[in-house]
Amino acid sequence: MENIGGGRVLGLDVGERRIGVAISDPDRRFALPLHSIDGRDRRAAIDEIIRIATGDEVGEIVVGLPLSLSGAAGAQAETTEAFAKALEERLPLPLHLWDERLSTQEAQRRIADEHNPSGRGRRPRARRIEADTDALAASIILQAFLDRRRNTLE
Numbered sequence: 491m492e493n494i495g496g497g498r499v500l501g502l503d504v505g506e507r508r509i510g511v512a513i514s515d516p517d518r519r520f521a522l523p524l525h526s527i528d529g530r531d532r533r534a535a536i537d538e539i540i541r542i543a544t545g546d547e548v549g550e551i552v553v554g555l556p557l558s559l560s561g562a563a564g565a566q567a568e569t570t571e572a573f574a575k576a577l578e579e580r581l582p583l584p585l586h587l588w589d590e591r592l593s594t595q596e597a598q599r600r601i602a603d604e605h606n607p608s609g610r611g612r613r614p615r616a617r618r619i620e621a622d623t624d625a626l627a628a629s630i631i632l633q634a635f636l637d638r639r640r641n642t643l644e
Contacts, residue, residue: 497549500542501632503590503624504553504570509535510624512632513546519640521632523625532573540581551583554590554631590631 499518503510509529512521524542529535543551553574556566563571571587578585 497547499550499552499632499636500539500546500548501552501628501635502539502554503628503631504573505529505624506566506569508624509539510626510628511539511542512625512629513542513548514632514636518636521629521636523622523629526624532576536573536577536580539577543581543583549583551577551581551585552588552632552635553577553585554628555587557589586635588631588635590627 498516499514499521501510501512501514501521503512507529508526510526511524513524514521527535527538539551542548553570555563555570557563574585574587
């Protein structure tokens with residue numbers, strides 16, 4: 491597969507409180523969840539993303555765009571676009587906005603299944619699930635981007 495920007499691809503799931511972070515393997519075939527970072531201080535969050543991108547030789551960034559089920563952009567999508575623009579101004583890498591509809595719900599389902607496969611008994615702690623969910627949602631967004639690109643190029 492062609493590495494259009496060179497290097498790995500970083501995936502971000504931007505929320506009000508946390509930003510989920512995922513990264514591709516060097517061949518850009520698989521998305522791996524990293525962790526979530528505090529997103530309340532946007533400037534500090536961008537600093538952290540720049541550190542990650544620089545340290546892991548990132549060549550492109552994918553930011554999940556939270557569209558409504560109808561495809562319309564609401565207030566959260568506008569906030570995400572503003573964050574992406576601020577990031578792009580400080581980190582001059584190709585940046586792609588990617589439709590992330592239902593990625594968080596998919597991540598929550600996967601984590602709940604992993605922690606409680608039978609669906610019965612104790613549920614995992616909510617705070618840990620939220621942090622895990624953000625990084626997993628970022629990896630779901632990134633994997634969809636990588637798959638689409640690979641299918642388009644093959």
